[in-house]
Amino acid sequence: MLFRGKCRMRTSMSSASRPKGGSFGTTPWNETITIMRKLFWPAALLLLVSCSKGGAHSGGGTDTTTNNPPPAAFDINSIEDTYADVSAFTYYPKWGPYNVHDPSIKKIGDYYYCYSTDVGYGITVPAGIQVRRSKDLVQWQFVGWAFNGVPGVAAQYISGNGGTPNTGIWAPYILKVGSELRLYYSVSSSTCKLSTIGLATATDPQGPWTQKGLVVNSTCSAPMTNAIDPTVVITPSGEHWMYYGSAYDGIYVVQLDPATGLTLKAGDVGKRIANRGFTNSNYNGNIEGAEIIYNSALQKYFLFIAYDWLETKYNVRVARGDKPDGPFYDLNGVDVNTNIDHTPMIIAPYQFSGHGGWQGTAHCSVFDDGSGHYFIAHQGRPGVNKYFMDLHVRKLFWTSDGWPVASPERYAWEGDSTIAQTSLVGDWEEIDLGYRVVPGYANEQVSPDFQVAVPLSLAADGTFNGSGSNKWSYTAPWLTLNWSSGRADQLFVQAGRDWENKKATIIFTGLNKDGMAVWGKKK
Numbered sequence: 001m002l003f004r005g006k007c008r009m010r011t012s013m014s015s016a017s018r019p020k021g022g023s024f025g026t027t028p029w030n031e032t033i034t035i036m037r038k039l040f041w042p043a044a045l046l047l048l049v050s051c052s053k054g055g056a057h058s059g060g061g062t063d064t065t066t067n068n069p070p071p072a073a074f075d076i077n078s079i080e081d082t083y084a085d086v087s088a089f090t091y092y093p094k095w096g097p098y099n100v101h102d103p104s105i106k107k108i109g110d111y112y113y114c115y116s117t118d119v120g121y122g123i124t125v126p127a128g129i130q131v132r133r134s135k136d137l138v139q140w141q142f143v144g145w146a147f148n149g150v151p152g153v154a155a156q157y158i159s160g161n162g163g164t165p166n167t168g169i170w171a172p173y174i175l176k177v178g179s180e181l182r183l184y185y186s187v188s189s190s191t192c193k194l195s196t197i198g199l200a201t202a203t204d205p206q207g208p209w210t211q212k213g214l215v216v217n218s219t220c221s222a223p224m225t226n227a228i229d230p231t232v233v234i235t236p237s238g239e240h241w242m243y244y245g246s247a248y249d250g251i252y253v254v255q256l257d258p259a260t261g262l263t264l265k266a267g268d269v270g271k272r273i274a275n276r277g278f279t280n281s282n283y284n285g286n287i288e289g290a291e292i293i294y295n296s297a298l299q300k301y302f303l304f305i306a307y308d309w310l311e312t313k314y315n316v317r318v319a320r321g322d323k324p325d326g327p328f329y330d331l332n333g334v335d336v337n338t339n340i341d342h343t344p345m346i347i348a349p350y351q352f353s354g355h356g357g358w359q360g361t362a363h364c365s366v367f368d369d370g371s372g373h374y375f376i377a378h379q380g381r382p383g384v385n386k387y388f389m390d391l392h393v394r395k396l397f398w399t400s401d402g403w404p405v406a407s408p409e410r411y412a413w414e415g416d417s418t419i420a421q422t423s424l425v426g427d428w429e430e431i432d433l434g435y436r437v438v439p440g441y442a443n444e445q446v447s448p449d450f451q452v453a454v455p456l457s458l459a460a461d462g463t464f465n466g467s468g469s470n471k472w473s474y475t476a477p478w479l480t481l482n483w484s485s486g487r488a489d490q491l492f493v494q495a496g497r498d499w500e501n502k503k504a505t506i507i508f509t510g511l512n513k514d515g516m517a518v519w520g521k522k523k
Contacts, residue, residue: 074139076412077502081382081390087121096132096140100391101379102171102289105365111135113205114391115146115183118168121388127168129185131206137375137393137411143206146183151211154187154198161219163191171229171363179203182261184215186228192220193248195227199261215262216244216254216269224269225249232256233292233301233324241324243303246288250275251305253325273326274305274319277341279439284341285309286441289363297372298402303328306362309445311386313438314362315348316378318404331403331515341437343515346406347378348433349448350519355500357383359448366396376406383448397492397509405492405509408519412497418476419493419506425460426522429453433517456520479508488513496521
């Protein structure tokens with residue numbers, strides 16, 4: 001069963017503080033990870049509450065996602081960037097794509113179900129994992145909460161180790177194993193690295209859920225990462241592997257028992273498989289929010305990771321490997337367990353012209369429609385007010401050499417029809433997803449570092465931007481831009497929606513030869 005806000009609430013005003021202590025090896029380190037994570041939403045504005053106790057695009061196959069718009073009663077233009085008018089708790093049935101953070105989405109039956117962190121804009125919200133569903137990935141229905149409060153087994157672990165459990169549940173992950181649904185979730189505290197990942201099961205996506213125990217635990221003294229942000233992959237041979245972690249010691253992987261969903265070996269925390277770079281012995285920023293998939297067409301495992309502070313510079317990196325327990329490699333063939341920042345970065349804070357931009361664009365969920373067409377979902381915070389949290393769902397495409405790239409615009413029922421070359425001629429906006437290292441967390445990464453659109457003009461004679469030395473060519477669906485500087489962009493072209501101007505358009509996405517993601521939309 002789902003819980004629909006009928007529990008007694010306890011409110012508390014959030015406050016951002018920076019506890020001391022903790023280390024990574026010999027590296028001194030701020031223990032704001034727990035606070036700088038999903039605990040204090042968002043500083044003084046947000047109140048928390050608890051209840052009482054493929055080479056071709058999209059991988060080929062037949063697209064079973066609904067491409068036709070829903071009935072006229074739903075107006076896609078009713079989806080706004082901000083939602084103060086429905087933010088009060090009494091309006092929770094209208095939250096649809098709003099108040100979404102750390103989504104996990106799977107297609108179960110006729111619906112895509114989304115499970116996400118307990119958050120709300122400027123209000124109190126019950127603890128229990130928010131649940132939404134949609135038939136088309138555009139129109140979302142808020143259907144309630146999975147649990148009635150923080151599970152007792154998780155709360156008892158935190159309190160039994162001297163901490164106070166947070167009043168909300170973070171970063172759930174949904175997995176279907178035969179007829180059983182497994183819902184992994186994170187419960188943490190403001191105590192250094194005192195966290196746990198729990199598991200509940202059900203046969204219906206709306207519950208009821210049965211608690212099955214704790215999967216992985218962490219404490220400040222344990223030489224490991226923070227036990228939050230789970231994601232699981234099932235290998236072709238039937239092995240189950242869970243990936244998790246936030247800051248402290250990067251991303252870990254541990255093998256699970258397929259029969260129970262718990263660790264195959266009791267007490268096992270696994271090993272580290274991903275890390276990032278340092279500046280003056282300090283992390284360049286956070287590393288967390290892993291997502292894992294196995295692409296059967298490419299016969300590769302893809303590991304998606306969130307970098308940086310979740311309100312501002314949050315961005316998505318990706319690596320790939322041949323085995324579930326690694327190693328995973330970046331675009332340059334470097335093991336992502338080495339202490340450098342890795343590419344490619346496929347989603348980052350961005351700003352098209354005439355719009356305030358989107359920041360905090362990471363901690364993604366990657367899923368398919370059952371026929372090999374992939375999507376990537378994440379939170380998006382509008383630049384006009386970073387405390388709103390919207391669900392973004394984008395199409396995911398694959399380059400000719402097998403790397404995923406994301407649409408620059410949110411999904412809006414667009415099909416896969418080929419775009420004619422003549423339709424490309426004209427004025428565009430282009431965004432290069434560049435990156436600037438700003439070591440630190442909330443206090444240091446105050447700017448989202450928007451990657452801002454610049455004009456691009458494709459002429460009918462095969463040149464662009466008014467220079468005869470800039471050449472473009474098109475072999476559907478791939479657009480090639482050869483710049484006079486020697487830069488070359490390989491870009492996938494498809495129909496899309498211009499969400500900033502609320503109209504249909506054409507989009508492109510891809511990587512240039514230097515591994516930078518390049519986005520564009522036609523004016």
